Amino acid sequence: MRPALILIALIVVAALAGPLALDWRYDLIDWDAVRAAPFTAGHPMGTDSVGRDLLARTLVGTRVTLGVAFAAALVSLVVGVAWGAIAGWRGGKVDEAMMRIVDALYALPFMFVVILLMVVFGRSILLVFLGIGAVEWLTMARVVRGQMIALRDRPFVTAAEAAGAPPVAIVLRHMLPNIAGVAIAYLLLTVPQVVMIESFLSFLGLGVQEPMTSLGILLKDGADDMDVAPHALLLPAAVLVTLLLCLTRIGESLRNRFVQ
Amino acid sequence: MTLLVADSLDIRIGDQRIVEGASFAIEAGRSLALVGASGSGKSQTCLAPFGLSPAIVQGSFRLDGEELVGAREARLRHVRGCDVGFVFQQPLTALTPHLTIGAQLREAWTQAGAPRPSRAEMAAALERVGLHDPRERLDQYPHRLSGGQRQRALIAMAIAHRPKLLVADEPTTALDAMLRAEIMALLGRLCDEEGMALLLVSHDLAAVADNADAVAVMHAGRIVETGPTRAVLGDPKSDYARALIAASPRLDAPPPALGPIGAPLVEARQVSVSFARPGWRRGRLLAVDAVDIDVAEGEAVAIVGGSGSGKSTLARAIARLGPIDAGEVRWRGEPLPPRKAMRPRDRAGLQPVFQDPVASLDPLWKVRDIVAEPLRRLRPDLDRMAVAARVEAVLAEVGLDPTLADRRPAALSGGQAQRVAIARALGPGPAMLLLDEATSALDVLVAGTILDLLAELQKQHGLAILMITHDLAVARRLCHRIVVMDAGRIVEEGPAERLIAAPAHPITAKLVAASR
Numbered sequence: 001m002r003p004a005l006i007l008i009a010l011i012v013v014a015a016l017a018g019p020l021a022l023d024w025r026y027d028l029i030d031w032d033a034v035r036a037a038p039f040t041a042g043h044p045m046g047t048d049s050v051g052r053d054l055l056a057r058t059l060v061g062t063r064v065t066l067g068v069a070f071a072a073a074l075v076s077l078v079v080g081v082a083w084g085a086i087a088g089w090r091g092g093k094v095d096e097a098m099m100r101i102v103d104a105l106y107a108l109p110f111m112f113v114v115i116l117l118m119v120v121f122g123r124s125i126l127l128v129f130l131g132i133g134a135v136e137w138l139t140m141a142r143v144v145r146g147q148m149i150a151l152r153d154r155p156f157v158t159a160a161e162a163a164g165a166p167p168v169a170i171v172l173r174h175m176l177p178n179i180a181g182v183a184i185a186y187l188l189l190t191v192p193q194v195v196m197i198e199s200f201l202s203f204l205g206l207g208v209q210e211p212m213t214s215l216g217i218l219l220k221d222g223a224d225d226m227d228v229a230p231h232a233l234l235l236p237a238a239v240l241v242t243l244l245l246c247l248t249r250i251g252e253s254l255r256n257r258f259v260q
Numbered sequence: 261m262t263l264l265v266a267d268s269l270d271i272r273i274g275d276q277r278i279v280e281g282a283s284f285a286i287e288a289g290r291s292l293a294l295v296g297a298s299g300s301g302k303s304q305t306c307l308a309p310f311g312l313s314p315a316i317v318q319g320s321f322r323l324d325g326e327e328l329v330g331a332r333e334a335r336l337r338h339v340r341g342c343d344v345g346f347v348f349q350q351p352l353t354a355l356t357p358h359l360t361i362g363a364q365l366r367e368a369w370t371q372a373g374a375p376r377p378s379r380a381e382m383a384a385a386l387e388r389v390g391l392h393d394p395r396e397r398l399d400q401y402p403h404r405l406s407g408g409q410r411q412r413a414l415i416a417m418a419i420a421h422r423p424k425l426l427v428a429d430e431p432t433t434a435l436d437a438m439l440r441a442e443i444m445a446l447l448g449r450l451c452d453e454e455g456m457a458l459l460l461v462s463h464d465l466a467a468v469a470d471n472a473d474a475v476a477v478m479h480a481g482r483i484v485e486t487g488p489t490r491a492v493l494g495d496p497k498s499d500y501a502r503a504l505i506a507a508s509p510r511l512d513a514p515p516p517a518l519g520p521i522g523a524p525l526v527e528a529r530q531v532s533v534s535f536a537r538p539g540w541r542r543g544r545l546l547a548v549d550a551v552d553i554d555v556a557e558g559e560a561v562a563i564v565g566g567s568g569s570g571k572s573t574l575a576r577a578i579a580r581l582g583p584i585d586a587g588e589v590r591w592r593g594e595p596l597p598p599r600k601a602m603r604p605r606d607r608a609g610l611q612p613v614f615q616d617p618v619a620s621l622d623p624l625w626k627v628r629d630i631v632a633e634p635l636r637r638l639r640p641d642l643d644r645m646a647v648a649a650r651v652e653a654v655l656a657e658v659g660l661d662p663t664l665a666d667r668r669p670a671a672l673s674g675g676q677a678q679r680v681a682i683a684r685a686l687g688p689g690p691a692m693l694l695l696d697e698a699t700s701a702l703d704v705l706v707a708g709t710i711l712d713l714l715a716e717l718q719k720q721h722g723l724a725i726l727m728i729t730h731d732l733a734v735a736r737r738l739c740h741r742i743v744v745m746d747a748g749r750i751v752e753e754g755p756a757e758r759l760i761a762a763p764a765h766p767i768t769a770k771l772v773a774a775s776r
Contacts, residue, residue, distance in 0.1 A: 155620035158581050159684070164607045164637030177624050 001253035004246040011243060015062040024053035026060040027211035038231050046231050048221060057213050058236050062243075064214040065195055068129055072194040073187055075133025080140025081176070081183060087141070088148025089171055099145065102138050110135050111204075118206055128207050132197050136190050143186050147179040181254065188251030192244050215240050263288040263424060263457045267320040269329075271301065271308045271481075278304045278315060280481045286474075288424065291451060291458035293468035293489070295504070296478030297703040298674075302461050305478070306427050310344060311336035324424065342372040345418030345456075347447075349430035351410035355402035361386070361413050362398030365420060372421035389416045390446055407567065408439040412446070419450060426451065429461045436567045436730035441774040444471045463703050465501070466508045469493055477501045507708030509733040511775050515757055518740055519719040522557030524593075525692060526578065526610075526724070531587035533573050547573045549748040550587070555692065560718060560725035562735030562756070564771060565745035571728045572696055574745070578726070579610050579694050608638040611685035615697035617677035621669035628665040631655065631684045638688040654683040658713060675706035679713070686717065692724035699734060711737050732775040736760060744768045 019026060023042060030043070034051040038044065045055040087098040114131040121127055151157060152175075160170045199216015201207035208214045215236050222233030264286040271279035279301040286292045294302040307313045309321035309328050321328045323343060328336065340346070348354040356364060362382055369377045377385075379398065386394035389412040402410060411431060418426060428447060432440040448471045451458045462468050468475065468489065475492045477485040477500060485498040496502045533548040548570045555561050563571040576582030578589050580599040589596040596606060611634065614620040621630050628651055635647045642650065655665060658679040669677055678698065685693055695714070699707035715738055718725055729735050735742050736756045743753040744767055752765040763769040 155614040155616060156622045158576075159612065159614065159620050159681070160622070160633065162579070162581055162607060162610075162612050163634035163684070164602075164604045165633065174622050178622070 001250060004249040004253075007242060008246045008250070011062060011239065011246075012066065015059050015066060018059040019056055019063075022053065022056045022059075024056050026056040026213065027052065037229075045235050046229070048232050049225050049229070052211070054232060054235060058215075058218060058239060061213040061215045061218045061236060062239055064125075064208055064212065065198060065216065065240075066243075068132060068198045068214070069191045069194045071129040072132040072136045073191060075130075076136040076140045076190055077183070077187055078137075079133075080137035081144050083137065084141040084144025084146075085148055085171055085176060088145040089152065089167065089175070091149070091152070095145070099142075102141055105134075106138055114201065114206060123206070123209070125208060125212075128198065128201060131201075132194055135197075136194060140183065140186060140190070144179060144183060147182055148175060151175050151178060181256075184254045185251050188247045191247050195240065195244075261288045262286070263324060264459070265320070265322045266305070266309070267322075269305065269309070269317065269319040269321055271304050271315045271317050273304075273313075273315045278481055279308075281319075282476075282478070282481075282483050284476050284483065284486060286425070286457045286459060288457055289451070289455045290474070291448075291460060291472045292474045292476060293460040293462055293472035294476050294478055295462055295465045295468060297463060297705055300478040301481040302463075302478045303429050306429060306459050306461055310340055310346075310427070312340070312346075342421060343424050345421070345423040345426045347411070347414050347418045347426065347428040347431045349433050351407055351414055351434060352402065354414055355410060357402055360399055360401055361405070365398070365413070365417050368417035368420040374421060377420075385416045385420060386413065389413070389450070390442070391416070407435055408443065411435060411439075411443055415443075415446065415450070419454065419456070422454065423456060425457045425459060427459045427461075430463065431460075432467070433463070437732070437774040438566050438730070438770055440467065444468075447471065464508060465493065465504045465704065466510065477504065504704060507705045509708070509711065509731075509737040511733050511736060511760055511772065516715065516737055517719075518560065518715075518738075519558050519722055521559040521740060522722070524554060525557045525559075525591070526553075526555040526726070527590040528553045528578050529588045529590075531574060531577055531589070532585045533570070533577050533583055534585050535583075547748055548577065551745075551748075551750055553578070553743060553750070555724050555726055557691065557724055558718075558722040559741065560727065560739040562727040562729055562739040562742045563745055564729055564732055564735050564742055565767070566730060569745040570748040571745045575694055575696060575726055575728050579612060580606075581612060581694075604638045604640065608634075608688040609691045610694060611688065611690040611692075612694040612696060613678070613681050613685050613698045615701050617674055617681050617701065618669050618672070620681050621672075621677060623669050625668065626665070627655075627660075627667055627669075627672070627680050630669075630680060631665075631687055634684060635687045650687060651683075654686045655680075657686065657717070658683045673706075674702050675710065678702060678706075678710055682710075682713065682717075686721075690723070692726060693718075695725060695727040695729075697728055697730070700729065700731065707734075714738060730771075732760060732771050744771065 024030065030047060030051045034047060038046040040046065043053050048054055048057065083098060087095045117127050117131055157170060157174060160174050195216060198207055198214060199219065202214055202217045203220055208217060218236035219233065222236060226233045262285050267283050269279060269282040282305055284292060294305060296302045304313055304315055308315040308317050311333060317329050319329060323339060328339065365382050365385065366377060382398055383394040386397055391397050391409060391412050405413060431447065432443050435443060447458060460468060460472055472489050474487065475489045476483045477492065477498065479500045485492060485496065485501045492501060493505065496505055529552050530550045531548055532550050534544040534546045537543055537545050551574055563575060565571045573582060577584040580596060580602050591609060631651045631654060632647050635642060635650055652662060655662060660676065660679050660683065664676060672680065699710050702710060711734065717723060725738065727735060727739055739756050741753065742756045742759045744751050744765060746767045752759065752768045759768060760772055763772050
């Protein structure tokens with residue numbers, strides 16, 4: 001788990017601080033070096049098809065993608081766990097009503113909702129965060145509710161009730177820690193999903209806008225150009241793959257620790 | 261003719277030696293019981309040589325003269341399919357949930373090369389193992405059957421191909437006392453009729469007394485004593501066998517000395533509990549039907565009945581740990597508030613201990629915190645230091661090593677975990693303990709020590725006890741009075757000795773017979 005943590009920390013620090021240390025900004029065009037190969041003309045990783053520094057763009061793109069993933073994970077965690085925990089603990093009619101709301105939201109076409117939000121509130125990266133988060137918590141709520149129902153009748157929960165623990169304490173101190181492993185494992189599975197959604201939205205012109213970029217956009221641009229400038233695909237792909245592998249590794253370690 | 265011979269059998273899993281030098285033999289048509297505590301290697305002894313476990317087997321294990329140790333998997337599969345039948349402990353998990361009983365029975369039948377059985381043949385096979393409405397059962401899925409019915413269906417499958425040897429691994433452990441006796445009798449009868457040999461695995465020496473010709477007592481991977489059942493039970497040679505026999509409570513043991521009884525503590529009147537039947541609008545099932553029950557200070561009362569009789573539901577309703585539809589519960593004359601309105605001082609008086617000791621402890625908490633929780637919640641008069649001191653005191657009282665306080669439940673044995681659960685219940689200084697099958701998930705020896713501990717605590721603290729059990733012998737070991745429940749009603753109650761000596765109701769008589 002430690003190497004994965006170190007790698008993630010390195011990527012995060014590089015994405016946050018790296019652009020400051022570079023000569024080129026992510027949106028500045030170097031007219032003398034279009035599609036430059038790595039290690040030429042002052043561009044350590046070369047440039048893209050319009051001559052922007054690829055390393056700078058990758059670092060900024062990583063920053064955006066991490067931001068979207070983090071925000072969506074946070075919404076998914078807070079809203080999804082709270083919603084699922086309340087539904088699973090209360091059961092009965094409350095559970096029915098809350099889970100039907102989840103079903104109804106599932107049934108809404110996600111793209112339609114995001115487009116509607118864009119039309120009403122104008123285009124902003126914040127809306128992309130909110131839109132993705134609003135969808136990602138639904139599955140988390142279902143997962144947590146199922147786990148809560150499975151735990152509710154376990155003897156140790158009854159024992160906590162007999163020990164005088166109020167319902168809030170039973171849920172917070174006994175039940176949620178016991179489903180944390182599953183929740184975290186699921187949470188780390190949503191991250192790659194979020195990265196995919198983000199790049200798809202950006203591709204449609206609904207997400208991040210040029211010249212701002214993200215790993216998804218970089219991958220798309222790189223794939224378009226891969227026969228003449230493979231480095232433009234390989235660099236963002238390497239960052240994304242490393243990120244996803246490390247997240248999975250950490251997720252598995254945490255799950256093993258919690259589930260024992 | 262000797263059917264099965266095991267000769268200096270060694271079984272290893274990884275570096276761990278599970279069984280060392282086990283030797284025994286079974287004559288054709290006779291039965292042998294392997295008896296021992298959990299972890300003694302008895303299950304591996306009867307499963308590993310047939311290739312049903314990942315363990316490495318050495319030594320010799322000959323079935324009908326054929327060596328099975330080192331045999332190829334294809335050959336072992338043939339042996340399992342044709343010559344041996346297996347019955348396992350967990351009847352629910354041993355049946356495939358998405359196949360009907362009929363489909364699974366047909367599979368058991370044809371795997372040995374027999375022609376496809378007709379429905380009439382299969383129905384007859386189910387009838388033979390004592391299943392009612394066999395034709396209807398053929399089309400049912402396993403979840404529709406009760407535990408006892410599932411075990412009967414499994415037995416029908418195990419003997420469908422007419423094996424020479426039936427291996428039964430704790431076939432009755434998951435069942436209640438009445439069903440245990442019936443299933444054991446069924447196995448014995450089928451073996452007689454078919455001329456099958458029986459290799460029975462059990463942790464309960466007394467339970468195999470009437471059903472096995474010979475006994476092999478296992479302890480820590482070794483067979484410490486073998487011989488005819490009567491001889492081993494009547495005059496055990498090894499210390500371990502002697503301890504096993506002494507530990508299992510018997511109805512004919514001398515009556516135990518019990519503590520004195522005081523003023524009324526709990527008076528429950530007209531308690532009813534019902535559950536919604538699973539499925540859409542299938543009405544409600546009345547689990548407890550207008551029951552009255554009293555417990556006095558210092559009095560131990562056992563509620564005895566088969567599974568599904570409503571005994572656990574009744575006790576939980578009284579303790580405000582489960583649902584209740586109607587009825588009143590008085591605690592020292594005062595009405596006990598409903599479940600959601602229970603105050604700390606109401607809870608402090610009545611503490612539960614559950615059946616599955618490990619599952620009743622939060623797996624993420626340390627023993628110290630588990631025992632401290634009711635103290636922190638129910639005894640606001642104690643500060644942090646006092647709570648810590650009290651935790652040490654109750655852990656010592658239940659006979660637990662103080663070094664265990666920093667462990668988590670997964671690192672405890674079943675007996676240790678149950679002691680932790682008892683320590684947790686004792687912590688707030690209750691007037692009454694609710695024991696919900698508190699010993700039935702434990703090995704005979706461990707259960708014996710837990711019962712002794714409970715009896716000691718009961719006498720020392722003048723604790724009232726409401727005990728739920730399906731085993732009359734356990735109830736008699738600890739209780740002044742016994743209440744027999746069936747189908748949600750009390751069918752008989754009275755002082756323990758009188759009730760056992762002269763049962764008036766047929767259910768009681770059946771329970772008494774099952775515990776002998």
